[in-house]
Amino acid sequence: MNPVVFAWRNVWRSRRRSLVTMAAMSFALLMMILYTGLVAGYMGGLERNMLDLEMGDMQVFAPEYKRDPSLYTLIEDPGGLLAKLDDAGYPAAARLIGSGLAAAGDASAGVELRGVDVTRDKSVSEVYQHVIKGAWLDPAQPQGVVLGGRLARTLAVSVGDELVVLSQASDGSMANDLFVVRGVLKNIADGVDRAGVFMTADAFREFFVVPEGAHQLIVRRPPARELDAAAAEVRGIAAGESVQTWRDLMPMLASMMDSITGAMLFMYGIIYMAIGIVLLNTMLMAVFERVREFGVLKAIGVSPRGVLTLIMLESLIQALLAVAVATLLSIPCFAYLTTAGIDLTAIARDISVMGLALDPIWRAEVGLGTYLYPIAMMLIIITLAAAYPATRAAVIRPVEAMRHR
Incomplete structure (x- = not known):
């Protein structure tokens, strides 16, 4: 008889035990698939907020700027550098700070x-897309400014109100002017929310008397280019300037994001070890109950390898059925989690990680890895768990087995 057919029949000989085992495997796998998707959504949201709203993939500064930020430490020819970056396929924009x-x-x-x-x-x-009151900057209205939400509340101002700004200009004179609040941002980062004031570059230059140069270039990389390779290319283009990736600028956040993968594997290990113990116990019971059967099989010429293969096939069939059930159940779950998500506003209205705001609606992200990693790890654990009882069955001596009661 075909060993696969034989194994299939054996699985259903003890229907209740097989169903309980497969239900446990299906539930564990479903939880791990959903967990992987939610973690991917969390990581993706955090990275998007960081890159799209605050950091960019890379930033370019004058060599001494990060060590000693100063109004006078400028990139001397930002226009020429922007043109070179455009030619190389790197979108970039200059900012003054x-x-x-x-x-x-x-x-x-x-x-x-x-x-x-x-x-x-x-x-x-994408900061311009996160204005919750009023509108984003307009070059036609140079006196208009956009404020962080908490700053607007601190100053008790709203759209249309006047704002006096004082500072010291680059020529040593007192810089002071009257601006009009054009818009208010929702929370995108703690620093912006608490103290951020966006204005047009022309208004900044006039206010601080900075006719030329820029303090910072925000650079984005093409999706197909790896960050390190892109940074090396930009360093070649911006020779003489300091080029830092977001990982250089926020090393603690980069380390945290790297460690999440390890934490995810740790969770897989804990959950699947429990499933492995359940399967090991089930398979040992099945082998113990079928000692005489294995003795007969070996007596009629089935090799130890054949018995081993039979037990492993039974475990594999249960695992594949569990995979199918968990995958089917995950489809409606992800249909909800990727659209509606989990609303965390009841826990906290504003959620931030290391100064970066997160959407209080936690949505999942689904990709090949969402299914591949949990399924692969479960199959490995199940194979290891089934190996011991399968080996025990394979080395049974026919005479002793047929005397077993």
């Missing part, structure tokens, strides 16, 4: 002023 004091009525707060090229900045950042 300064600090000051903002006041409205009786309230005041320290602020970080960011001058942006409204047109180019949209190719590297």
